[in-house]
Amino acid sequence: MPTDLTIRTYDTPPHLGRQQVMDPRSLAYRRPYDGQPLRATEWEPRIPVLDQQNLIAQGIYTSQDYGLDEDVDALSSCTGNAGTALLSILLTKEQATAAGLNTDDATAAEHYAIGLYADATERDQWRDAQWPSQDVGSSGLGVAKVLRDRGLIDQYGHATTAEELCTLLQTGPVLMGMSWYAAFTDTTDPDGFIDADPNWPASPLEGGHEVCVTALEAVAVEDGVLKPEQTILRFRNSWGSWADHGDGRLRLSTYLALRAEIDICQPRLDGARP
Structure with missing residues (x-):
């Protein structure tokens, strides 16, 4: 395990759970902005909106399914849920089925997300605690490592600037780990x-x-420069029908305000799968 990781830990309430883990070696895998035109793009998950909460109502009983002493109704598994949504975009329906991801059934897909989360907590080798047993959260980097270990992606790249983030989105979805403020839940508007x-x-x-x-x-550009207030990101959340039918939005200016607390990772599948 590298000794020069940058780690920012958070408490893990059941609706959150991401930990920020930055490996300086990742900087070699940034995808720099080369001046290409930035266009609006969208990538639609092939699975229903997932819910890391309300597990019992979904028929997920963690005591019998994962060997815990008692059932819990929510998990700090946002990383696994986000990774599962992303994977459903990268893989065809047939590829997803072969990988054990049922794209038609929300409960089955949530089980897959929980399994991905569990493996990510093991891959996060900077601590001893893991799930199942301790719901400690995980990292986007840990999820990317698991997807690569499983042979489901070829590689993963990173972005550290607004332009690099927009460049990644030209070719596919990205995982975004971020600090979450109370207003993001309490004052979300109808859009x-x-x-x-x-x-x-x-x-x-x-x-x-x-x-x-x-x-x-x-995308708003003026004289070749991004206008952050008018450039809009849409994201898939894992709280059921929250906000806009499970999706949220934020302005690029908010990304810039939080950039030091954000990590961007793009798992990629560039080659053909067998």
């Missing part, structure tokens, strides 16, 4: 904008969260 309240930075920090960014919904 799903988590930053509808301009005073969101003053609201309490609730923890860390992972989402799958599925669209660069609008």
Whole structure:
């Protein structure tokens, strides 16, 4: 395990759970912005909206399914859920089925997400605790490593600037780990904008969260420069029908405000699968 990881840990309430783990070796796999035109893009998950909460109502009993002493109704498994949504975009329906991901059944897909989360907590070797047994959260980097271990992706790249993030979204969805503020939940507007309240930075920090960014919904450029307030990201969340039927939105300016607390990872499948 590398000794120079940058790790930011958060409490793990059941609706959150992302931990920020940055490996400096990842900087070699950034995809720099080369001046290409940035266009609106969207990538639609092939699975229903997942819900890391309300597990019992979904027929998921963690005591019998995962060998725990008692059932829990929610898990800090946002990383596994975001990774599952992303994987459903990368793989065809047939490929997903072969990988054990049922794209037609929300409960089966949630089970897959929980399994991905469990493996990610094991791959996060900077701590001893793992799930099942301890619901400690995981990292986007851990999820990417698991997907590669399983042979489901070829590689994963990273972005550290707004331009690099928009460049990644030209070719596919990305995992975005971020700090989650109370206003993002409490004052989301009908269109799903988590930053509808301009005073969101003053609201309490609730923890860390992972989402799958599925669209660069609008791009505003003036004189070759991105206009962050008018450039819009859409993401798939894992809280059921939350916000806009399970999707949220944020302005690129919010990404920039949180950039030091965000990690962007894009698992990729560039070659043909057997």
